[in-house]
Amino acid sequence: MEERKEGQESQAPAKGGGGIFKAVWDFFTSLKLTVTLLLILALVSVLGTVIDQTDPNKNMQMLVDMFGPASAPGVLDFLVKTGLTNMYHSWWFVGLLSLLSTNIAICTLDRFPRVWHMVTRAQGPLTEETLKTLGMKREIRVKGGLDGFREKAKAAIRSAGYSPREASEGGAVHYFAEKGKYSRLGVYITHTSVLVIFVGALIGSFWGYKGYVQIIENGSISAVELINKPLLRDVGKEMPLGFRVRCDKFELKLYEGSRMPSNYLSTLTVIDGEKEVMNKTIRVNDPLEYKSVRFYQSSYGVMPEMATMVIRVTPKDGGMNIRDYNVKKDEKVKIEGTDLYMEISQMAPDVVMGPENKLIAQSDQFKGSGAAFMNFYDGKGNMVDQAMVFNLDPQSQPRNVPYAFTIMNYNGPYYTGLQVTYDPGVWVVWTGCFLMVFGILVAFFAYHKRVWVRIKEGEKGQLIVTVAGGANKNRHVFEKEFERMMEKLGA
Amino acid sequence: MSFDMNIKFFWIATFSYLGAMVFYLSYLAFRSKSVATVATGLTYFGFLAHTIAIGLRWWESYQMGQDIGHIPVSNLFESMSFGAWTIILIYILVELKYKNKSFGAFVMPVAFLALAYIGVAPNISKDIEPLVPALKSYWLHIHVITSFLGYAAFAISFGVSLMYLIINTDEKDAVYGFWTTCVGLIIVVLVAIGVDAVLLGKAGSGKHMLEGTFRNEAPFVRIISYIGSVAVLAACWLSGMRIKERLMSFANTSEMLDEVGYKTIAIGFPLLTVGIITGAVWANAAWGTYWGWDPKETWSLITWLMYAAYLHARFTRGWRGKRAAILSMVGFLAVIFTYLGVNLLLSGLHSYGAAD
Numbered sequence: 001m002e003e004r005k006e007g008q009e010s011q012a013p014a015k016g017g018g019g020i021f022k023a024v025w026d027f028f029t030s031l032k033l034t035v036t037l038l039l040i041l042a043l044v045s046v047l048g049t050v051i052d053q054t055d056p057n058k059n060m061q062m063l064v065d066m067f068g069p070a071s072a073p074g075v076l077d078f079l080v081k082t083g084l085t086n087m088y089h090s091w092w093f094v095g096l097l098s099l100l101s102t103n104i105a106i107c108t109l110d111r112f113p114r115v116w117h118m119v120t121r122a123q124g125p126l127t128e129e130t131l132k133t134l135g136m137k138r139e140i141r142v143k144g145g146l147d148g149f150r151e152k153a154k155a156a157i158r159s160a161g162y163s164p165r166e167a168s169e170g171g172a173v174h175y176f177a178e179k180g181k182y183s184r185l186g187v188y189i190t191h192t193s194v195l196v197i198f199v200g201a202l203i204g205s206f207w208g209y210k211g212y213v214q215i216i217e218n219g220s221i222s223a224v225e226l227i228n229k230p231l232l233r234d235v236g237k238e239m240p241l242g243f244r245v246r247c248d249k250f251e252l253k254l255y256e257g258s259r260m261p262s263n264y265l266s267t268l269t270v271i272d273g274e275k276e277v278m279n280k281t282i283r284v285n286d287p288l289e290y291k292s293v294r295f296y297q298s299s300y301g302v303m304p305e306m307a308t309m310v311i312r313v314t315p316k317d318g319g320m321n322i323r324d325y326n327v328k329k330d331e332k333v334k335i336e337g338t339d340l341y342m343e344i345s346q347m348a349p350d351v352v353m354g355p356e357n358k359l360i361a362q363s364d365q366f367k368g369s370g371a372a373f374m375n376f377y378d379g380k381g382n383m384v385d386q387a388m389v390f391n392l393d394p395q396s397q398p399r400n401v402p403y404a405f406t407i408m409n410y411n412g413p414y415y416t417g418l419q420v421t422y423d424p425g426v427w428v429v430w431t432g433c434f435l436m437v438f439g440i441l442v443a444f445f446a447y448h449k450r451v452w453v454r455i456k457e458g459e460k461g462q463l464i465v466t467v468a469g470g471a472n473k474n475r476h477v478f479e480k481e482f483e484r485m486m487e488k489l490g491a
Numbered sequence: 492m493s494f495d496m497n498i499k500f501f502w503i504a505t506f507s508y509l510g511a512m513v514f515y516l517s518y519l520a521f522r523s524k525s526v527a528t529v530a531t532g533l534t535y536f537g538f539l540a541h542t543i544a545i546g547l548r549w550w551e552s553y554q555m556g557q558d559i560g561h562i563p564v565s566n567l568f569e570s571m572s573f574g575a576w577t578i579i580l581i582y583i584l585v586e587l588k589y590k591n592k593s594f595g596a597f598v599m600p601v602a603f604l605a606l607a608y609i610g611v612a613p614n615i616s617k618d619i620e621p622l623v624p625a626l627k628s629y630w631l632h633i634h635v636i637t638s639f640l641g642y643a644a645f646a647i648s649f650g651v652s653l654m655y656l657i658i659n660t661d662e663k664d665a666v667y668g669f670w671t672t673c674v675g676l677i678i679v680v681l682v683a684i685g686v687d688a689v690l691l692g693k694a695g696s697g698k699h700m701l702e703g704t705f706r707n708e709a710p711f712v713r714i715i716s717y718i719g720s721v722a723v724l725a726a727c728w729l730s731g732m733r734i735k736e737r738l739m740s741f742a743n744t745s746e747m748l749d750e751v752g753y754k755t756i757a758i759g760f761p762l763l764t765v766g767i768i769t770g771a772v773w774a775n776a777a778w779g780t781y782w783g784w785d786p787k788e789t790w791s792l793i794t795w796l797m798y799a800a801y802l803h804a805r806f807t808r809g810w811r812g813k814r815a816a817i818l819s820m821v822g823f824l825a826v827i828f829t830y831l832g833v834n835l836l837l838s839g840l841h842s843y844g845a846a847d
Contacts, residue, residue, distance in 0.1 A: 031803055031806055031807045032807060034800075034803045035800050035803050035804045035807065035810065038796045038797075038799050038800035038803065039796070039797070039800050041796050042793045042796040042797050042800070042825075045789050045790075045792060045793050045796070046793060048784065048789055049786040049789050049790060049833070053784060088784050201782070210779065210780070255556070255558065255559065255621045256556060256558075258621070260621055260623075261623070261624060262558055262621065262624065263624045263627065264624055283624070284624035284625050284627065284777060285624075285625065285627060285628040285630075285773075285776050285777050286776070287776065287779065294779055296777070296778060296779045298778070419778060419779050420779070421779035421780070423779075426775065426781065429771075429781060430772070433768040433771070433772075436764060436768070437761065437764055437765055437768065440760065440761045440764055441761055444757045444760075444761065445757075
């Protein structure tokens with residue numbers, strides 16, 4: 001098949017002095033190692049998609065199902081220790097990638113010089129040695145003069161799309177041409193691209209960072225909270241930006257007549273020094289970039305410290321004096337017509353009842369089931385009662401106060417949540433990706449083909465014409481091309 | 492105004508593919524030229540209806556609202572329909588190039604299964620839905636189209652590799668067991684989905700896939716289903732040699748199958764590579780992370796690694812032929828898992844919402 005020849009090239013003896021060096025060199029130039037490493041990497045990656053990699057404790061339920069509650073903690077401990085819960089950063093996964101990189105690098109060093117020589121040397125006239133290695137060869141005898149046949153030979157080679165060169169050697173006239181010799185580099189471009197991508201990823205993890213920041217409308221920030229652990233930075237909580245970013249406006253757009261979000265938009269202004277240097281409305285898939293730091297629309301919500309709950313106060317005695325109050329966090333609000341004050345010390349707009357009657361906060365969007373921890377005071381400021389008010393549980397009401405409380409709404413100033421990244425390696429990665437696609441296309445679809453026509457004068461005014469050629473891939477296509485060339489030569 | 496003309500054409504395509512499948516299988520059984528011509532005709536007709544269905548859906552989405560309009564590849568129904576469309580497209584090209592209609596019996600069931608599955612599965616919505624913000628990107632087009640063309644090429648390679656294994660069977664060995672099991676499982680899944688289609692079509696109240704068989708409420712039906720599956724597998728094991736004789740008579744040389752199996756991967760691999768890279772570029776534009784080891788990303792990498800292993804294995808002596816064919820088939824299992832398994836089994840891990 002097409003690739004056999006390349007395969008044989010790779011079987012050629014390795015360089016190196018011998019002994020241990022040669023053994024190591026042979027080990028790393030072996031194609032079996034490549035296949036094995038690729039398959040092992042595929043297999044262990046499967047584990048990483050089954051075992052949760054974000055939080056080790058999320059695996060507990062699965063382990064309890066598999067091993068029972070008694071052994072599960074031990075198994076989890078084992079998984080954590082072997083790095084299986086943070087697999088892609090574990091020493092052995094990185095080790096496998098290093099082995100693959102070494103494999104690629106040494107294979108390239110081993111084979112590239114020969115291929116480079118093949119690509120750069122000029123094609124010479126047909127020798128008996130070359131003739132032996134070629135896939136296609138014919139010998140025909142033609143009557144007539146040498147000069148007439150010369151033009152015919154050139155025309156035949158040209159008709160196949162080559163530009164022939166001419167030489168006289170060994171009592172014969174030679175015409176020869178080749179095409180696509182650089183395609184032999186495709187496979188090396190592809191292999192190098194993998195290393196380039198790895199280098200880009202390493203640059204990113206050493207010198208880049210990822211952070212997150214919330215900016216309230218009309219507020220501004222000059223530092224972000226780091227959410228990964230950059231290798232060459234202090235694993236501090238804050239990462240100063242060196243400039244300020246202000247959020248002028250946050251907007252949640254809904255599809256018409258629906259509650260489905262159509263987009264999230266934040267209008268941001270960058271202030272460097274005292275000057276406003278940039279203004280952009282970012283949305284999902286369209287970040288802002290300033291000094292290589294990129295700000296992505298990631299989330300939004302209500303600022304909890306500045307939120308307000310709408311509380312409906314209903315007299316327990318069935319009286320009709322029902323009223324709604326806006327209550328800010330930690331602010332005492334007087335209930336009209338009484339000497340009683342209410343205060344909310346904790347707010348949770350969206351909670352569900354979990355196991356053992358624990359309340360679990362879901363989101364910061366009020367959907368009917370909010371909870372508030374409320375304190376009640378008399379006119380002198382003495383606390384008269386405390387209660388956790390939860391809409392879904394009618395029992396959760398203060399006992400010493402003649403009113404019932406219902407959470408009607410939750411709102412407040414919005415913040416925009418931005419993912420912030422700085423990755424100096426990303427362009428290296430894109431370069432690698434481009435090289436990879438280019439290299440693969442060249443390696444698969446371009447090929448190196450060569451043809452020769454050698455004309456010797458034989459006895460009785462006959463010409464002995466040797467036509468030969470070879471291609472490193474796509475032999476079927478080449479064979480047809482070769483046959484057409486033979487026809488033009490009058491064979 | 493309802494926007495379901497596309498669904499009508501979708502069903503025309505599905506039933507044309509079913510017909511084509513029946514005729515391709517009959518062609519294998521009876522070797523009649525005219526049967527093969529009908530099969531190809533039904534394939535072209537189904538493909539035309541399918542193309543209209545996808546185009547209509549695209550157009551209809553814009554009729555629902557300018558901000559709603561989008562290329563129909565955004566949910567499971569749309570993407571599987573598009574996936575089946577690309578499989579048929581590549582199959583038609585292969586049939587034209589190699590002038591061999593015996594592959595059809597292996598490819599058409601895959602396309603029909605995909606469409607029947609999304610057509611009857613009660614938990615798959617056929618409605619046109621507005622895009623979540625994260626999907627609003629030009630990368631959606633190029634990412635999905637390249638990935639699916641790649642998947643389709645791998646699907647063809649899967650079918651051809653299966654044929655290669657069948658033809659190169661000499662005795663009832665492990666490889667024989669492998670391919671007869673594959674054929675048996677394909678038949679079992681096909682029948683189970685067929686049963687669902689008939690039952691759901693009548694009752695219209697099903698909740699799960701395979702409710703008519705393996706997940707039926709009645710234990711009796713479940714037991715029958717499992718016994719039936721074992722019987723199908725046993726029948727495949729017993730009649731495998733006859734299947735081989737059949738295929739041998741269609742002038743499928745093992746060199747040709749090996750070549751098509753390789754060439755389809757040589758087309759699929761660059762497409763998958765571009766699909767993964769455009770996915771990374773898109774992820775970088777949406778989240779600022781080009782690679783996050785998300786299960787979908789990881790599985791696409793697993794698929795890529797398997798086919799990379801296949802391509803390297805072909806240069807190694809002793810790994811050509813049967814082993815390479817098995818690797819190609821296992822690679823396609825990874826494709827299916829990347830596409831379906833991650834969404835259906837590793838639940839909740841792949842959500843596209845940028846904010847809640």
